[in-house]
Amino acid sequence: MLDEISLAFFNSTPNPGFLVNEDGTISLINSAACSKLQLKEDDTIGILFHKLFPVVAAQNNEKFEAITGVLVEKDPCSDKLRILVSLPGLPSFRTQITKSDPQICRDGVKRSIVYMNDHGQVEKLKDSYENSLTLLNAALSAIPEGFAIYDEEDRLQVFNQGYMDVYPDSVDAMKIGTRFEDILKYGLEQGQYEEAGFTEESRAAWLKERLKNHFNPTAPLVQHLKDGRYIRVDERVLDDGHIVGIRSNITELMETKSLAESLGDALDNIAAPVAFIDIETQRILYGNTAFLNNLQYTPDEITQLTLMDINHNANPEKISEFIDKIIENRGVVQQSRSQHVRKDGTVYPCVVNSICENGDNPKRILVFVEDESIEREIREELDYRRVQQETFIENLPVFIIRSDLDTTIHFANELYCDFFGVSLADIIGVKFTEFIHTEEIIQNLKNCLASLTMESPVRTYEQEMLSSDGIFRTVLWTNRLVFKDGEPHEVVSVGRDITDSKLAKAQIEEQAHALTLRNQALEQFAGIVSHDLRSPLRHIRLFGEMLMEEHESGNSENFGDYISRIRSSILRMESLISSLLEFSQVAYKQVNRSRFVLSTAIDEVKENLAQNIEQSGAVIKLQNDFDLNLDYVLFVRLMQNLIDNAIKYQKDDQPAQIQISADQTEKNIVCITVADNGIGIASEQASRIFNVFQRLHVDEKKYKGTGIGLALAKRIAEGHNGTLSLDTDYKDGSKFVLKVPI
Numbered sequence: 001m002l003d004e005i006s007l008a009f010f011n012s013t014p015n016p017g018f019l020v021n022e023d024g025t026i027s028l029i030n031s032a033a034c035s036k037l038q039l040k041e042d043d044t045i046g047i048l049f050h051k052l053f054p055v056v057a058a059q060n061n062e063k064f065e066a067i068t069g070v071l072v073e074k075d076p077c078s079d080k081l082r083i084l085v086s087l088p089g090l091p092s093f094r095t096q097i098t099k100s101d102p103q104i105c106r107d108g109v110k111r112s113i114v115y116m117n118d119h120g121q122v123e124k125l126k127d128s129y130e131n132s133l134t135l136l137n138a139a140l141s142a143i144p145e146g147f148a149i150y151d152e153e154d155r156l157q158v159f160n161q162g163y164m165d166v167y168p169d170s171v172d173a174m175k176i177g178t179r180f181e182d183i184l185k186y187g188l189e190q191g192q193y194e195e196a197g198f199t200e201e202s203r204a205a206w207l208k209e210r211l212k213n214h215f216n217p218t219a220p221l222v223q224h225l226k227d228g229r230y231i232r233v234d235e236r237v238l239d240d241g242h243i244v245g246i247r248s249n250i251t252e253l254m255e256t257k258s259l260a261e262s263l264g265d266a267l268d269n270i271a272a273p274v275a276f277i278d279i280e281t282q283r284i285l286y287g288n289t290a291f292l293n294n295l296q297y298t299p300d301e302i303t304q305l306t307l308m309d310i311n312h313n314a315n316p317e318k319i320s321e322f323i324d325k326i327i328e329n330r331g332v333v334q335q336s337r338s339q340h341v342r343k344d345g346t347v348y349p350c351v352v353n354s355i356c357e358n359g360d361n362p363k364r365i366l367v368f369v370e371d372e373s374i375e376r377e378i379r380e381e382l383d384y385r386r387v388q389q390e391t392f393i394e395n396l397p398v399f400i401i402r403s404d405l406d407t408t409i410h411f412a413n414e415l416y417c418d419f420f421g422v423s424l425a426d427i428i429g430v431k432f433t434e435f436i437h438t439e440e441i442i443q444n445l446k447n448c449l450a451s452l453t454m455e456s457p458v459r460t461y462e463q464e465m466l467s468s469d470g471i472f473r474t475v476l477w478t479n480r481l482v483f484k485d486g487e488p489h490e491v492v493s494v495g496r497d498i499t500d501s502k503l504a505k506a507q508i509e510e511q512a513h514a515l516t517l518r519n520q521a522l523e524q525f526a527g528i529v530s531h532d533l534r535s536p537l538r539h540i541r542l543f544g545e546m547l548m549e550e551h552e553s554g555n556s557e558n559f560g561d562y563i564s565r566i567r568s569s570i571l572r573m574e575s576l577i578s579s580l581l582e583f584s585q586v587a588y589k590q591v592n593r594s595r596f597v598l599s600t601a602i603d604e605v606k607e608n609l610a611q612n613i614e615q616s617g618a619v620i621k622l623q624n625d626f627d628l629n630l631d632y633v634l635f636v637r638l639m640q641n642l643i644d645n646a647i648k649y650q651k652d653d654q655p656a657q658i659q660i661s662a663d664q665t666e667k668n669i670v671c672i673t674v675a676d677n678g679i680g681i682a683s684e685q686a687s688r689i690f691n692v693f694q695r696l697h698v699d700e701k702k703y704k705g706t707g708i709g710l711a712l713a714k715r716i717a718e719g720h721n722g723t724l725s726l727d728t729d730y731k732d733g734s735k736f737v738l739k740v741p742i
Contacts, residue, residue: 010028010030010113011030011031013030013032013115014032015032015115015116015117016029016030016032016033016036016037016115016116017029017030017032017033017113017114017115017116018030018033018049018113018114018115019111019112019113019114020049020099020111020112020113020114021109021110021111022102022109022110022111023048024048024049024050025046025047025048025049026044026045026046026047026048026049026052027045027046027109027111028041028045029041029044029045033116037090038090049114095116095117096116096117097114097115097116097117098114098115098117099112099113099114099115100112100113100114143160143162143246143398143478143494143496145162145166145246145247145248145249145496146159146160146162146163146164146165146166146167146245146246146247146248147159147160147162147163147244147245147246147247148160148163148244148245148247149242149243149244149245150180150242150243150245151241151242152240152241152242153179154179154180154181154214154215154243155176155177155178155179155180156174156175156176156177156178156179156180156183157176157242159174162247163247166231166247166249167187167192167225167247169187169190169191169192169226170183170186170187170190170192172186173186173187176269177269180211180214180243181207181211184207184210184211185207188203188206188207191226192225192226193206193223193224193225193226194224194225194226195223195224213235214235214243215237215243216237217234217235217236217237220232220233220234220500221233222250222504228251229249229251230249230250230251230504230508231247231248231249231250231251232247232248232249232250232501232504233245233246233247234246234247234248234397236397244396244397246396246397246398246496248496248498248501250501250504250505251505268288268289270288270290271290271381272290272368272369272370273287273288273290273291273293273294273368273369273371274287274288274290274291274366274367274368274369275287275288275291275302275366275367275369276364276365276366276367277307277354277364277365277367278363278364279323279327279356279362279363279364279365280363281306282306282307282308282319282323283303283305283306284302284303284305284306284307284310285303285364286302286303287299287302291369294340294342294348294369294371295310295340295341295342295343296342296343296344297343301343307319309341310340310341311338311339311340311341312338312339312340312341312347313339322334322336322354323365326354326355326356326365327356327362329356330356330358330362331355331356331358332355333353333354333355334353334354334355335351335352335353335354336351336352336354337349337350337351337352338350338351338352340369348371348372348373349372349373350369350370350371350372350373351369351370351372352367352368352369352370353367353368353369353370354366354367354368396413396415397415398415398494398495398496399412399413399415399416399419399475399493399494399495399496399497400412400413400415400416400492400493400494400495401413401416401432401492401493402490402491402492402493403431403432403490403491403493404490404491405449405488405490405491406431407431407432407433407445407449407491408429408430408431409427409428409429409430409431409432410428410429410490411428412424412427412428416495419465419467419468419473420435420467420468421467421468421469422468432493433445433446435465436463436465437465437466441463441464444461445463448461448479449479449481449491452479452480452481452488452491453481454481454483454486457480457481457482457483458478458479458480458481459478459479460476460477460478460479461476461477462474462475462476462477462498463475463477463495473497473499474497474498474499474502475495475496475497475498476495476496476498477493477494477495477496478493478494478495478496479491479492479493480492480493480494510721539565539566540566540570543562543565543566544562544566546558546562547559547562547563547566550562591630591631591634591719591720592631593629593630593631594629594630594631594632595627595628595629596627596628596630596632597625597626597627597628598622598625598626598628598660598662598672599622599625601628601632601635601636601639602620602622602639602660604636605636605639605640605643606620608636608640609640609643609644609647612644612647613647616647616650616655616656617655617656618646618647618650618655618656618657618658619655619656619657619658620643620658620660621657621658621659621660622660622661623659623660623661624661624662624663625662626662626663626664626670626672627742628670628742629742630720630740630742631716631719631720634716634719634720635716637712637713637716638712638713638716638717638724638738639660639674641709641710641712641713642674642710642713642736643658643674644709645709645710645734646658646674646676646678646733646734649676649678649679649734650676650677650678650679651677651678651679654677656676656677656678657676657677658674658675658676659673659674659675659676660672660673660674660675661673664742665739666739668741668742669739669740669741669742670739670740670741670742671737671738671739672737672738672739672740673727673735673736673737673738674735674736674738675727675730675732675733675734675735675736676733676734676735677732677733678733678734679733680731680732680733680734681726681734683726683728689710689726690710690711690714690724710724713736717738717739717740720740720741721740721741722738722739722740722741723738723739723740724736724737724738725737
């Protein structure tokens with residue numbers, strides 16, 4: 001009999017087991033056989049094993065065939081055998097029978113252990129894995145951004161075409177298994193990262209900081225590449241140490257990228273054996289590493305063999321017929337079962353999946369081989385990968401939903417459910433259009449889905465979405481129409497929250513606008529220093545020299561006049577410098593918007609100019625009020641300069657009449673006009689008057705000032721992304737038009 005350890009294992013295994021004598025009779029069954037097959041030990045001991053099952057289905061070379069009765073003159077345990085078992089009172093089930101080599105037990109009798117392994121579970125696991133893999137492939141192919149996954153050792157495991165498009169200079173380094181740090185270093189050598197600088201010290205510091213953010217990401221970061229693009233990087237470290245990363249091109253957010261349709265692994269990295277067969281000669285042209293390892297041949301040796309050499313008891317006519325069938329059904333996978341012969345002469349059963357290349361004159365057949373002798377390893381690997389794919393999908397930083405053609409949801413990831421504050425159970429069977437807050441967006445979405453075809457199955461668009469916490473977010477959606485058997489089957493939708501990206505783009509544009517204004521100011525300041533500020537200096541130098549000459553000649557008659565002129569020039573220069581300082585402090589002040597009404601600002605202007613208004617007798621009328629969202633302090637300064645200008649240049653015979661009005665003439669644009677009845681401005685001077693220190697009237701006794709008021713007002717308008725201009729069609733005085741976004 002078995003020793004105690006072997007007996008304990010025999011009784012504890014979950015597979016039905018039998019201890020079979022050399023003559024085929026059963027001497028012992030385990031508890032799994034009693035429970036799963038409903039056998040009684042007393043009724044089973046002593047009967048022949050192959051008499052135990054009244055109806056079985058045995059495997060012959062290519063498929064299962066149902067037979068009636070019992071297996072006669074065939075030991076069902078002679079090799080791994082798949083059968084379909086049917087017992088009274090039990091549903092039929094598919095199993096695989098394996099038998100150990102005979103061993104002499106302690107009582108001197110040779111016995112073998114026979115196990116029945118449930119093969120149906122393997123098929124279920126395969127289906128489950130294929131469904132998970134299909135979902136992942138569909139999700140990856142629908143993502144327009146660059147996507148990559150690095151394992152716990154920080155080696156590249158998965159990436160899509162979008163990832164290569166983002167970093168074209170690093171494509172040669174993007175290989176499965178390459179460390180992230182090595183890919184970064186390769187990109188640095190190509191000069192891809194402009195922000196890293198050009199010295200060894202700056203690049204080393206950049207690399208250190210980039211790796212720190214990679215392993216411990218706290219927030220998205222933006223990279224500046226040498227071609228001028230800005231790339232947003234979102235990374236997340238999973239519980240198992242994997243790092244998932246998304247790269248978004250925020251320079252061209254609306255550009256739809258062409259995504260890869262597969263994970264892109266090289267053939268040698270595919271775990272399944274793969275080979276190319278020449279159709280005419282049936283010679284093996286290529287075999288990947290798994291194919292070579294299974295057959296125990298080198299790459300040079302395998303190319304010397306044909307299908308006849310590797311197939312056990314092969315029939316040349318059947319092989320030729322099968323190849324003809326593959327060619328006839330081009331584009332469709334053809335499956336067959338075979339037994340392959342290794343170099344050492346051993347044979348193993350396998351399933352061969354074959355497909356012919358396209359074209360009018362195909363030359364090759366692509367073959368995928370499934371080794372059926374390692375089903376246990378496959379089962380464990382399939383289960384692990386299924387969990388892994390589901391984990392990856394749940395941790396992708398994007399919304400993912402699968403729906404029927406009428407938008408009825410049958411899958412949504414956790415991020416999508418969290419956004420709307422619902423559970424997955426709450427939304428399964430619900431149309432996702434119910435989560436859209438306007439009919440206009442719903443109609444646009446339906447039009448988008450209706451436009452999807454097999455030739456053009458992908459559409460990308462922006463959509464404003466309202467979250468459960470009442471916040472509007474902008475989401476970039478990509479809808480992919482999935483086909484099955486040539487017919488539309490379902491829609492896979494992947495959404496990316498680009499609210500922060502759009503804000504970043506707007507900030508970049510605003511900073512660029514501010515930089516342009518500052519560059520223009522530098523040019524003007526250079527002209528001011530070279531011309532306007534040098535003019536009083538020339539006067540000081542001239543009259544100083546004249547004063548010195550008079551002193552040397554002993555003539556002091558003109559001393560008072562010269563000193564008066566020098567003093568006047570000094571005062572003029574001080575005024576110019578003060579005005580220039582005021583311009584630099586106010587014109588480019590940071591805009592801090594707040595809400596107020598126009599009348600409040602005008603009242604403050606009147607208070608500031610109260611003395612000038614009273615002395616001139618000016619009348620200021622506000623025709624209508626308006627709600628504004630501008631920088632209150634800067635806006636008051638702008639209006640004060642315009643009104644002060646109107647008072648200063650009034651006609652001699654009548655006080656200034658100033659009319660102020662406001663209206664929304666365009667979407668999100670307010671137009672404010674300030675009109676007066678003064679001396680007016682010639683149309684040809686319409687642009688010149690806004691330059692710093694530009695004055696149309698040289699009589700400073702009558703029209704005092706430095707010519708900075710209108711220039712300052714225009715800069716304040718531009719700081720609000722607005723414009724200030726002179727209405728040249730207005731003939732009753734001067735009319736200034738201010739347009740700013742509200």
